[in-house]
Amino acid sequence: xxxxxxxxxxxxxxxxxxxxxxxxxxxxxxGDKQAIFGxxxxxxxxxxxxxxxxxxxxxxxFLRSLNRMNDTIDICRVEGTLKLDGQDIYDPKLDVVPxxxxxxxxxxxxxxxxxxxxxxxxxxxxxxxxxxRRTELDEIVETSLQxxxxxxxxxxxxxxxGTGLSGGQQQRLCIARTIAVSPEVIxxxxxxxxxxxxxxxxxxxxxxxxxxxxxxxxxxxxxQQAARVSHRTAYFxxxxxxxxxxxxxxxxxxxxxxxxxxxxxxxx
Amino acid sequence: MDKLHFNEHISKRFNEDLEDLKSQLLEMGxxxxxxxxxxxxxxxxxxxxxxxxxxxVEDDVDKREVNLDEQCTLVLARxxxxxxxxxxxxxxxxxxxxxxxxxxxxxxIAKMAIQLTESGASPHGYVEIRHIxxxxxxxxxxxxxxxxxxxxxxxxxVAKQDKTVDQEYASAMREMATFMMEDPRSISRVxxxxxxxxxxxxxxxxxxxxxxxxxxxxxxxDVRHNTASEIEEQLAKR
Numbered sequence: 048x049x050x051x052x053x054x055x056x057x058x059x060x061x062x063x064x065x066x067x068x069x070x071x072x073x074x075x076x077x078g079d080k081q082a083i084f085g086x087x088x089x090x091x092x093x094x095x096x097x098x099x100x101x102x103x104x105x106x107x108x109f110l111r112s113l114n115r116m117n118d119t120i121d122i123c124r125v126e127g128t129l130k131l132d133g134q135d136i137y138d139p140k141l142d143v144v145p146x147x148x149x150x151x152x153x154x155x156x157x158x159x160x161x162x163x164x165x166x167x168x169x170x171x172x173x174x175x176x177x178x179x180r181r182t183e184l185d186e187i188v189e190t191s192l193q194x195x196x197x198x199x200x201x202x203x204x205x206x207x208x209g210t211g212l213s214g215g216q217q218q219r220l221c222i223a224r225t226i227a228v229s230p231e232v233i234x235x236x237x238x239x240x241x242x243x244x245x246x247x248x249x250x251x252x253x254x255x256x257x258x259x260x261x262x263x264x265x266x267x268x269x270x271q272q273a274a275r276v277s278h279r280t281a282y283f284x285x286x287x288x289x290x291x292x293x294x295x296x297x298x299x300x301x302x303x304x305x306x307x308x309x310x311x312x313x314x315x
Numbered sequence: 316m317d318k319l320h321f322n323e324h325i326s327k328r329f330n331e332d333l334e335d336l337k338s339q340l341l342e343m344g345x346x347x348x349x350x351x352x353x354x355x356x357x358x359x360x361x362x363x364x365x366x367x368x369x370x371x372v373e374d375d376v377d378k379r380e381v382n383l384d385e386q387c388t389l390v391l392a393r394x395x396x397x398x399x400x401x402x403x404x405x406x407x408x409x410x411x412x413x414x415x416x417x418x419x420x421x422x423x424i425a426k427m428a429i430q431l432t433e434s435g436a437s438p439h440g441y442v443e444i445r446h447i448x449x450x451x452x453x454x455x456x457x458x459x460x461x462x463x464x465x466x467x468x469x470x471x472x473v474a475k476q477d478k479t480v481d482q483e484y485a486s487a488m489r490e491m492a493t494f495m496m497e498d499p500r501s502i503s504r505v506x507x508x509x510x511x512x513x514x515x516x517x518x519x520x521x522x523x524x525x526x527x528x529x530x531x532x533x534x535x536x537d538v539r540h541n542t543a544s545e546i547e548e549q550l551a552k553r
Contacts, residue, residue: 270397271395274397297398298397298398298401299397299398299401299402299535300398300399300402300534300535300536301398306398307320307398307399308320308323310397310398311324311396311397311398311399311400312324312325312326312329313320313323313324313325314325
């Protein structure tokens with residue numbers, strides 16, 4: 048097994064020309080403990096970036112800092128510059144509610160509200176005041192469910208509880224709920240880890256379709272999934288961003304020895 | 316230590332799978348290398364018994380090819396290898412193919428040896444065969460060494476030798492044409508020598524292909540369809 052201290056800058060191409068989100072020198076702390084060390088990374092518009100790395104490497108922490116989900120943890124502190132379309136998302140004057148509409152999130156376990164399928168999808172549009180008429184809301188619910196590939200399966204039972212759907216359907220419902228508020232970026236934190244292979248395949252197919260119109264950042268423990276769905280792959284190790292490259296390159300000929308060791312199963 | 320770290324997976328069985336692929340490929344390489352040596356010995360020494368043996372080995376080579384392909388498929392299915400592991404499996408699949416084709420060429424040389432022995436061999440062209448065979452056999456040996464040691468410098472050396480073989484082959488062809496013009500009765504025998512020379516030249520090509528696969532395996536750089544100097548340039552840039 049390979050033990051190598053991490054030193055030096057991120058290898059590969061962490062920065063791009065068409066960045067939707069730009070992060071510079073990001074450090075994240077939980078109390079005294081530092082979880083993320085000086086990460087520079089761009090997330091390209093209408094692309095999927097996969098974040099991979101061993102447990103505890105900071106990939107989820109980093110993902111959560113992209114829409115200030117870390118704000119909910121008292122001891123968590125984020126330093127550095129994080130911009131969405133050039134706008135500082137940690138600007139104290141910025142309201143996080145619209146930010147989280149622009150940067151939506153899908154979690155590991157499907158978490159539908161204990162409401163009907165319809166209300167699950169309509170919820171965001173309602174609280175963000177996106178619609179004034181019921182017909183508009185109906186339209187948002189239908190297109191969101193269609194984009195999430197769930198419409199045909201649920202169109203005749205929109206009044207039934209979202210929690211009655213299968214795990215894979217629930218996850219697609221959560222994706223529909225995220226899409227309903229017209230986000231620009233979708234963050235996904237291991238969205239398939241609780242799903243069977245068929246449901247996983249459907250979500251992966253959906254990610255590919257969504258990437259035509261949305262910018263997506265996905266954290267995954269499945270390296271094959273990262274290889275299948277992403278355009279770029281970022282490898283985190285002990286809180287540092289070790290390598291970012293085209294996914295094709297990362298999985299055939301990574302630049303960093305640690306990335307190679309991780310994706311080939313040489314350390315755990 | 317294994318410089319591509321093929322023996323350092325968390326899964327020991329994965330280490331063994333890859334080790335197996337490597338050792339079986341090298342065994343197959345050894346068989347084909349010996350086949351080539353014996354085929355040349357048979358033609359120069361007018362030894363049809365030895366030539367028959369070379370032909371008989373072909374079955375074994377074919378079986379090894381099928382077996383290695385099957386094992387590579389299983390590793391792909393079971394392990395979904397990535398990075399150097401993936402390049403290892405892909406390279407083994409390709410090298411196996413080249414080795415099998417080398418075996419076919421050795422078999423052709425052996426068949427020419429039998430025909431030449433039966434027709435009362437003439438010494439015309441044997442100098443050329445011996446000369447090209449010496450270069451090609453060294454290439455085969457070096458290319459297998461390069462694979463065994465993941466040695467890019469050695470692989471590059473093999474790639475460079477291919478041009479020498481091509482030049483020697485072209486010059487041998489001119490010699491053969493001269494023999495045929497000088498003595499038209501020798502045409503059919505000289506033709507057999509030409510076929511053998513051609514087979515040797517092809518073995519050299521396959522040795523070069525293997526060298527390219529070794530470079531891909533070690534460096535992740537696809538250098539096919541390039542001249543040796545272009546390959547050298549690409550390697551120098553890294």
